[in-house]
Amino acid sequence: MLNRFTPMIKIQKLIHDYIKRDDEGNVAGTVRAIGGVDLHVEPGRFIAILGHNGSGKSTLAKHLNALLFPTEGTVWVDGMSTSDGKNLWEIRREAGMVFQNPDNQIIAQVVEEDVGFGPENIGVPTEEIWTRVEESLKAVGMLEHRKKSPNRLSGGQKQRVSIAGVIAMEPKCIILDEPTAMLDPNGRKEVIKAAKKLNREKGITVILITHYMEEAVDADMIFVMDKGVVAMQGTPREIFCQVERMKELQLDVPQVTLLGHELRKAGLAIPDCILTKEELADALLGAPEAAGEKEEADGDQS
Amino acid sequence: MFDSITLGQYYQTDSVLHRLDPRVKLVGTFTYLISLFVVKSFWGYLLAAMFLFVMIKLSNVPFRYIVRGMKTILFLLLITVCFNLFLTPGEVIWQFSIFKITREGLSFAIKMALRLSLLILGSSIMTLTTTPTQLTDALETLMKPLRKVHVPVHEIAMMMSIALRFIPILMEETDKIMKAQIARGADFESKNIVKKIKSLVPLLVPLFISAFRRANDLAMAMEARCYRGGEGRTKMKPLVYCAKDRVAYFILLAFFVVCILTRIFL
Structure with a gap:
């Protein structure tokens, strides 16, 4: 069953209802957070899921780790259905999860002990825990802080420790549920860099849930969630081309793309869908009125 | 402070x-x-x-x-x-x-x-x-025989170490809430004992709410990392x-x- 052609994540017609209860605990109604999602993720990909608040993206993330179970439909992680109780721990080991708040997911009082928490739970022998902890901390560039208390770390460093804690369990897939929402710009960069590195070097599937568009630019594939369904999917270029459609979904496109889009609308002959500063600079240099516009572009970059 | x-x-x-x-x-x-x-x-x-x-x-x-x-x-x-x-x-x-x-x-x-x-x-x-961590470890190991009479030794030790981890965080939070309430005119300096107790209410209520929210998050994070009690657990630092x-x-x-x-x- 677990061959390399098994999709990492396969979701079919997933529906999730949150049940609202009144003070006596009676069911007072349901709120549909996810209303029929189909999703397919190949192993080794870097996937971004975008969506504004309340679009159901965090609920979807919790399904991938079997923290929530489908009301209807099925979620398969590496060929295992999350509805089947006996798969529970294997799914949680294979699909690690990093949450939003860095403080509320670090359990131990020393960095290395926290990274060792996952392997301890799945019964890894002591010597192997140590090698795993060392490798994981090295992979996220936190090895020199291994003896520190988590309270002494910055937000970005704490999130990297959380990522290390997940990869110490040797997962095939990491789900990052808005890992950068509470961080400063530098911390955001650190965390995204670490995630990309893991994807590239270890071949771990990364599913990044975010509302920072810049973080999604390098993804292999983007899914845009709106009102509990997948509203758009495609490569970053395909998604961010549709500036107007994204605005309808209350989402931005990366600033560079927006600038390119506006310049094009203003009549400048540059290609549509610019994703990076470099592309924009090249396009502007190549454009007929490049000389005049170059300074403007430089100004925006700084 | x-x-x-x-x-x-x-x-x-x-x-x-x-x-x-x-x-x-x-x-x-x-x-x-x-x-x-x-x-x-x-x-x-x-x-x-x-x-x-x-x-x-x-x-x-x-x-x-x-x-x-x-x-x-x-x-x-x-x-x-x-x-x-x-x-x-x-x-x-x-x-x-x-x-x-x-x-x-x-x-x-x-x-x-x-x-x-x-x-x-x-x-x-x-x-x-x-260190407090070592002490908790020692307590857990020394009290292991009590498991036979259904004392949840591992759980107690885990609670102690989580408490130790979160004390500084909650302290910081208390400080933050206090400053926020002072900024809105709360009086924590009063010598009057009744007033003093009353002034604690706007401090404790948000603190408790936040602590429960944290507990909820942490429990989810622990589950996501395959935590399921002391059974079948190995130790990184035995x-x-x-x-x-x-x-x-x-x-x-x-x-x-x-x-x-x-x-x-x-």
């Missing part, structure tokens, strides 16, 4: 005592506390004091640092001494109006003061040389006795036996 908080007053340095297995230190401290109640003669107290002095020397913690911890109980010590000194009936050796000191009272007071000081110093040696721990146990036993002997023969 909570900048200077150090939990369990652990003193970071390297010494024989720091490297000792935390279980030895825990058992040792209890043995020492019991021995303080076993000894009765001055020779016994002298022995206990000597033993403690050697331990302090071995711990590499500056003597001044340890004694500083005594300041807080100085008042308690004084009261105890006074009560024993003036209120013990017996052969009067000094009298001034209603105050009289008896021979028994004097010896009792001195012994009491000695016992209390040694008690505090003895237990602070343990907390100074052992406690293993080595030669020096066995030597320490032997010294402890010898000390305890001598203490009992002083009670019988001196």
